Amino acid sequence: MDSAAIDRFEASRSRLASLAYRLLGSAGDAEDAVQDAFLRWQAADRDRIEVPEAWLTKVVTNLCLDQLRSAHARYERAVGDLLPEPLLQGDPMLGPAETVEQRESVSLAVLTVMQRLAPVERAAYVLREAFSYPHAEIAGILDISESASQQHVHRARRRVAAERPGGGRAADPASARRVVEEFLTAATSGRVDQLVAMLTADATMVSDGAGLAKRLLRxxxxxxxxxxxxxxxxxxxxxxxLAGGSVALHLTDVNGTPAVAAVVDGRVAGVVVFELRDGQVASLCGIGAADRLTRLNTVWGQHEPGAPLVAEW
Known part of the structure; x- marks a missing residue:
């Protein structure tokens, strides 16, 4: 394969990875899907491909759909019920973030709801909300009619709106930071009544039990x-x-929403991700499984996190 063909694929790699991540909820699986697409690009008769970007998008989408439809994936969704893999803000795999819809489509809360959508419904929603594809192009990518694309996106939007724990637009960063700081202060000082008061009436929490639980704790x-x-x-x-040393608690952003990272010797041992609504905490998601923090730790090591909220916990 000549350098021009390689360059053309590499120009699309980041976009393809962010598409695959949204569909699969796993950075590692997304990278594998993109690599499989590269192999197909390498073997294809590229002279007959009129629009490489469209061709690659369809290949990656179908690779992800195949995985979502597989017996193993169905078993994991029904029994393992894994949380989406958290990504640190600034990770290119998070993809486009120019619009509110694009930013919200990659939040952990929305990714969790999307795991419960039918695969084609999920793909149509991602292509429309995160990448602004018109329904005619989505129909071509998914081999469905344009009206079916519209129906899939409509149903997905309705379900995400109904089931997303936050249930609304994100708070501005300064307000969100204040709420999370107050919540963390109450948690570390033992003020349980204040914690209760800071939670919405319909608040929810899900956790993998610091990576030790066999099933998610709800x-x-x-x-x-x-x-x-x-x-x-x-x-x-x-x-x-258990953590391997003294823990520092940092306020950060994960998948576009505020989070607290527990850091030991420069390694993130766990994160708690917040969804806020009207100045209160609507949901929390705790992730501590090491295999779900691999990419986050890679990105964490490449930036300066700043001073922790709690220097020695």
Whole structure:
């Protein structure tokens, strides 16, 4: 393959990776899908491909759909119920972020809802909301009619709006930071009543139990969530031993929403991601499984995180 063909593919790699990530919820799986697309690009009769970008988009989308439809993927969604892989703000795999729809389409809350959509419905939603494809092009990519594309996107939008824990537009960054700082202060100081007051009436929490739980842990009352958060943020010698050292708590952004990262010797050991609504916490998502933090840690090591909110926890 000549250098021009390689350059043409590389010019699309970042966009293809962000598409695959939104569809699969895993950075590693997204990278594998893009690499498979490269191999198909390499073997293709490229002289007969009129619009390379459209061809590559269709190939990557179909590779992701094949994975989502596989028996293994169906089993994981039904039984394993994995959380989407969190990505640090600034990671190119997060993709376009010019519009509100693009930013929200990659939030952990929306990615979690999308896991429950039918594969074609999910693909149509991503292509429309995150990449602004017209329905005629989506129909060509997914081999469906234009009206079917419109129906898939409409149903997906309605379900995301109904099931997304935050349920609304993101708060401005300064306000979000203040809310998360106050929440963390209450959690580390043991003020459970304040935690309850800072949660919306319909707040939810999901966690992988610091990577140790076989199934996701779910909490649906403010009292449960507050007690769990307080227990999780209560420092003990045993937790420090489990983490591998003294923990620093940093405020950061993950998938476009505020998060607290627990950092040990420059390595992120876990993140808690927040969804806010009207100045309160609408949902929390705790992720500590090491294999879900691999890419986040790679990006974390490439930037200066700044001073922690809690220097030694």
């Amino acid at each position: 909490f649906t009352t403010r009292e449960q969530i507050a007690a769990t958060v307080r227990a999780g943020f209560r420092p003990t010698p045993a937790k420090r031993r």
